[in-house]
Amino acid sequence: MDKILRIDMGAKGGPQFKVEALGAYAGLGGRAMTSSVVAQEVPPLCHPLGAENKLVIAPGMLSGTSASMSGRISVGCKSPLTGGIKEANSGGQGAQVLARLGYAAVILEGKPEGDDLYKILINKDGVKIEKDNSLKMLPNYDLVDTLKKIHGDKITCISIGPAGEMKLGAASIAITDIEVRPSRHAGRGGVGAVMGSKRVKVIILDDTGLKNREPKDPEKFRAANKKFVEGLTTHSVTGQALPAYGTNVLTNIINEAGGYPSYNFREGQFAGASKISGETFADIETKRGGSATHPCHRGCVIRCSGTYVDKDGNYLTKQPEYETVWAHGGNCGIDDPDAIAQIDFLDDNIGLDTIEMGATIGVAMQAGLAKFGDAAAAIELVKEVGKGTPLGKILGSGAGVTGKVFGVEKVPVVKNQALPAYDPRAIQGIGVTYATSPMGADHTAGYAIATNILKSGGYVDPLKTEGQVELSRNLQIATTAIDSTGMCLFIAFAVLDQPDTFQALIDLLNAFYGWSLTGDDVTALGKKVLKIERDFNAKAGFTKEQDRLPRFFSTDPVSPHNITFQVKDSELDSVFNW
Amino acid sequence: MKITVKLFATLRRGRFDRETMEPSDSSRVIDIVRLLEIPEQEAAIIFINSRHAEFDTVLHEGDTLAIFPPVGGG
Ligand code: SF4
Numbered sequence: 001m002d003k004i005l006r007i008d009m010g011a012k013g014g015p016q017f018k019v020e021a022l023g024a025y026a027g028l029g030g031r032a033m034t035s036s037v038v039a040q041e042v043p044p045l046c047h048p049l050g051a052e053n054k055l056v057i058a059p060g061m062l063s064g065t066s067a068s069m070s071g072r073i074s075v076g077c078k079s080p081l082t083g084g085i086k087e088a089n090s091g092g093q094g095a096q097v098l099a100r101l102g103y104a105a106v107i108l109e110g111k112p113e114g115d116d117l118y119k120i121l122i123n124k125d126g127v128k129i130e131k132d133n134s135l136k137m138l139p140n141y142d143l144v145d146t147l148k149k150i151h152g153d154k155i156t157c158i159s160i161g162p163a164g165e166m167k168l169g170a171a172s173i174a175i176t177d178i179e180v181r182p183s184r185h186a187g188r189g190g191v192g193a194v195m196g197s198k199r200v201k202v203i204i205l206d207d208t209g210l211k212n213r214e215p216k217d218p219e220k221f222r223a224a225n226k227k228f229v230e231g232l233t234t235h236s237v238t239g240q241a242l243p244a245y246g247t248n249v250l251t252n253i254i255n256e257a258g259g260y261p262s263y264n265f266r267e268g269q270f271a272g273a274s275k276i277s278g279e280t281f282a283d284i285e286t287k288r289g290g291s292a293t294h295p296c297h298r299g300c301v302i303r304c305s306g307t308y309v310d311k312d313g314n315y316l317t318k319q320p321e322y323e324t325v326w327a328h329g330g331n332c333g334i335d336d337p338d339a340i341a342q343i344d345f346l347d348d349n350i351g352l353d354t355i356e357m358g359a360t361i362g363v364a365m366q367a368g369l370a371k372f373g374d375a376a377a378a379i380e381l382v383k384e385v386g387k388g389t390p391l392g393k394i395l396g397s398g399a400g401v402t403g404k405v406f407g408v409e410k411v412p413v414v415k416n417q418a419l420p421a422y423d424p425r426a427i428q429g430i431g432v433t434y435a436t437s438p439m440g441a442d443h444t445a446g447y448a449i450a451t452n453i454l455k456s457g458g459y460v461d462p463l464k465t466e467g468q469v470e471l472s473r474n475l476q477i478a479t480t481a482i483d484s485t486g487m488c489l490f491i492a493f494a495v496l497d498q499p500d501t502f503q504a505l506i507d508l509l510n511a512f513y514g515w516s517l518t519g520d521d522v523t524a525l526g527k528k529v530l531k532i533e534r535d536f537n538a539k540a541g542f543t544k545e546q547d548r549l550p551r552f553f554s555t556d557p558v559s560p561h562n563i564t565f566q567v568k569d570s571e572l573d574s575v576f577n578w
Numbered sequence: 579m580k581i582t583v584k585l586f587a588t589l590r591r592g593r594f595d596r597e598t599m600e601p602s603d604s605s606r607v608i609d610i611v612r613l614l615e616i617p618e619q620e621a622a623i624i625f626i627n628s629r630h631a632e633f634d635t636v637l638h639e640g641d642t643l644a645i646f647p648p649v650g651g652g
Contacts, residue, residue, distance in 0.1 A: 236622070237650035245587055247651030252586050256644045258628040269628075274595075278651075279587060304651070322651050447652050454650055455623055461630070493650040560628050 001029070001064060001104040001213060005127060007120065009198045010051050010110025015118060015129045022104055027513065029061030031087040032484035032529045033105050034076025038085055039532045041107075044539035048080035048190075049167055049197040051111040057098070057158065057203070058106075060486015064099025064213045067221075067508050068229050070486045071096045071297035073175060079189035081169040081356070081398055082415040082440040084537040087483065088191045089444070091296035091305075092175030092184030093156040093205075095486055098122075100207040108198045117165070117199055121151070123206040135201045137162045139349040139386065140174045140182035143202060151204055153180055159202035161351025164192030166388055168396035169416075170356040171196060174348060177296050183318040184296050187353035188442060189417060190398075216514035224507035229301055231501030235494035237456065242304040242490060243293045247322040248278035250421075250449075255330075257453050257462065258560045259426035261419070262330045263372050264362035265412050268426050268558040272335025276325050281308070284337055289313045302490055308341045317345035320354070323443070326421035327358020332365055333372035340375075343382055350386040352396065357382060359399040359418030367406035410552045415440035415542070424549055424565050425558045427452045427462040431565045432472035436547045436575045438533040444489055446475035450496065457496035465567045473575050477526035484525060485509065527578060534576060544573050579603055579639040581610075586646045589616060601637065608633040610643060622648040 004025065007017040022028075028036055034056040046052035055077045062070040073095035079086035098106065101122055112118075117136050121128040135143060140161045147157060156176050163171035171192030174182035186192075215221035232238045241249055254260045255273035262270040274280065282292040290309040295301075296318075306319030320341055328334060328343045347354045361378050364370060370377035384392035394405050399418040403411030412419040417440030424431025429448025437445035448471050452462035460467040478496075482489055487505065495502045506517055553565040584596045593614060601609060611621045611633065623646040624631045637643065 236619075236648035241587060241647065241649040242651065245649075249587055249649045250651040253623065253646050253649060256584070256586075256625050256628060256646075257630075279590070444652060449652065450650065453623070454648075456648075456650060459630075463629075489652065490650065 001059065001099050001102060003102055003104065005103050005106045005122070007106070007108050007129065008110045009108060009112050009118070009200065015112065017127050017129065025104065028484070029063065029104065030058055030072065030074040030484040030486050031076070031089070031480060032525060033058035034074045034087050035085060035529050035533050037105060037107060038076050038078065039536045042078050044078070044536050046078060048078045048083065048194060053078050053194055055108040055191065055194045055198060056105055058104060059095035059099035061484060062508060062512060063095035063486035065215065065512060066212050066299070067225050068232070068299050068301050069488045069491055071299055072486050072488050073098070073186070074483060075173055075186040075191045077191055077194045078540070079191070080167070080193045081190040082417050084415060084440065084540055084542055085438055085533045086189035086191060087439065088173070088186035088188045089483055090175045090184050090186040091488065092177050093297050094158050094175040096297060096299065097156045097205045097207045099213060100210045101205060106203065108195065108200055111197055112199050115199065117201045119201055120203045122203065124209045132201070137165060140351055141349050144176060144180060144182050147202065147204060148180060151206065154206055154208050155180065156205040157182060157202050158205070160192045160195045161349060162386055162388065163351040163396050164196035166393060166396065167193040167196045168385070168393060169193060169398040169401065170353050170360065170396050172351050172353045174351060177318070178298060181318070183348055185348065185353065187355065189440065192351050215512040217511045220511035221508065224504050224511050228501060228504035228508060231494050231498050231504060232301055232491060235497060237493040238302045238490060242302050245278035245282050246292070246304045246306055246319050248281055248320065248325050250322040251277040251325060252279065253453060254422060257426060259423045259453065259462065260326070260330055261421065261423045263333050264331060264366045265410065265423065268423050268560055270330035273330060275335040276329045276337055276340060278322070281319060281337060282306070285309070285319065292319065294319070300488065302488065304490060310338070316341050317348065320344040323421045324354035324358065327355050328361065328378065331358055331362045332378055334375045334378060336375050339379065343379060346379070346382045346386065350382070352385060355420050356398050356418045359412055360395050360402045363399045363403045363408050363411055364395060364406065366410065367408050369406070410550070412550060413441060414549060415546055417441050422449055423558055424553055425563050426561050428465055428565065428567055429460060429462060429468040429471050431549055431553070432468050432567055432572060432575060433476065435549050435572050436472065437476060438530065438537050444479065446472045446479055447492070448472055448475060450493065456493050463561060463563060465571070468567055469571050469575055473578065476530060477523055480529045481522045481526035484529065530576065547572050579637070581637055581640070582642045583610060584642065584644040586644070587649055588647050589620060589645060605637050606633065607631055607635050607637065607643065611645065616645065620647050621645050
């Protein structure tokens with residue numbers, strides 16, 4: 001990981017690439033890398049779909065090593081959805097393979113004239129950029145099947161579906177998993193639209209013949225990894241709950257807590273929750289011959305994922321995440337697991353963010369385009385997006401645009417990005433994160449649910465305002481740092497609870513790079529990156545007025561607690577005062 | 579008194595999803611946990627009527643008690 005691959009898609013005479021030394025970006029990875037490059041090189045006032053924007057794809061600092069959990073990849077740009085800086089994070093094989101190929105970042109720049117479509121091949125022999133219009137408008141699964149026939153089944157693909165080619169605000173970038181299925185997505189913020197604007201359909205990676213990255217101190221590294229893995233496998237959340245039920249174990253608990261947004265955030269509990277809970281999904285998967293425990297990339301020991309099969313045992317999609325099940329389930333009044341799994345597949349295939357799309361369908365239902373609870377209608381609406389009809393393009397532009405077009409007042413977005421699966425009125429801490437994260441509404445940016453609901457890393461009462469700003473601040477800092485390491489965020493459950501496991505993570509970094517970081521240095525990194533991101537957003541025109549939830553969260557109480565969002569504006573403005 | 583008890587995730591194994599129970603008046607959460615032979619560290623997150631509760635919270639007629647093992651996600 002000692003080089004950067006820069007590809008100028010707009011070069012005269014066709015796309016050109018160069019391989020550069022890391023220079024000022026040395027030692028960075030993941031979100032620290034993508035946000036640094038975007039802040040340094042992208043004019044904050046540029047159009048997100050214009051030639052001046054750049055798409056930065058970066059493995060984490062520990063990706064491509066033998067460190068467990070280190071295979072998360074960051075995708076950064078100026079977001080066409082929010083208009084601010086974006087880092088979208090994904091699992092899949094991309095980070096490990098790109099890191100083994102030696103690239104700390106791939107940067108797509110410029111924009112070709114005309115509408116030819118390109119594929120980029122990267123392997124141990126170098127880089128090839130080829131025009132391939134036969135791939136136009138292929139959905140992700142069809143695309144990967146086609147490419148496997150040509151390039152073999154050892155490849156890893158980073159691709160866009162039709163939504164990305166149409167440059168829609170909800171367009172994702174797919175990353176293939178261990179089985180070479182495009183089931184993992186850098187979902188949020190319309191990163192797929194930026195890739196589409198560069199006319200890159202797919203980056204095909206092949207690390208055949210290459211080895212793991214070597215640590216500076218292999219012995220210390222091995223010892224630290226052993227401790228790290230022990231910490232993860234013995235912790236009750238990362239060792240038991242996540243492997244057994246995946247993230248969707250949250251449906252029941254968030255519903256029980258009254259923080260499960262239902263019917264487009266009208267109610268805080270959903271009567272059909274148990275029918276779409278993690279317990280039910282795990283049951284279905286096991287009975288039908290799917291799998292309830294599965295890693296999204298090699299080296300993951302938590303294995304929170306799974307495989308969802310249809311009644312005949314045929315692959316339908318990966319185990320849908322909690323936020324997906326919520327977005328297309330309770331948020332739309334839908335309680336049918338098979339329908340939700342089918343929509344998850346459609347989103348992945350068309351190349352759409354499941355959170356943005358579910359929230360959009362909820363808004364569309366509010367507008368009367370379909371009835372709440374009508375799964376067949378929801379499926380048809382998502383298919384419209386794939387077809388690229390005018391209605392489909394509106395929906396594919398996200399909840400904000402859909403709300404505007406159909407005159408809906410209560411649209412759950414911050415910085416035009418849809419709120420995920422936790423009601424900020426019943427869980428006030430997550431409201432602080434939604435409002436203030438430079439990414440727009442994003443639960444992962446500072447997962448206050450851990451402490452508000454799950455009693456992980458302490459306890460802060462979700463229904464009170466006390467302590468929420470500090471909680472969100474600390475989580476946003478820690479998350480930004482973890483997102484830079486390439487580690488899956490779910491290590492946080494063990495790392496927050498067990499000082500030894502946190503130390504093992506720091507030891508991994510130190511043994512790998514020959515550094516002597518302390519916990520404080522990790523915190524400092526998180527703060528530095530957040531500041532870079534906030535500065536970019538300020539220059540792009542964001543003020544504190546954008547660090548707010550939509551008005552209805554302050555005026556409309558939600559059942560069962562009959563509470564509004566109560567954290568004061570002045571408190572929100574203090575989140576980044578450290 | 580009558581209360582509804584709901585169990586989730588691994589706590590369901592060998593027990594139940596949802597049942598009505600009739601503990602003696604002024605029973606506390608811990609009494610139910612012990613009655614159901616749930617190891618204390620397994621009863622990690624407890625709600626009574628959608629609000630967080632503790633082992634020594636006293637139960638009342640008509641309460642819904644929900645008990646979760648340690649869980650996470652996101
Ligand atoms: S814990 Fe889940 S999301 Fe994280 S790396 Fe493993 S399978 Fe992927």
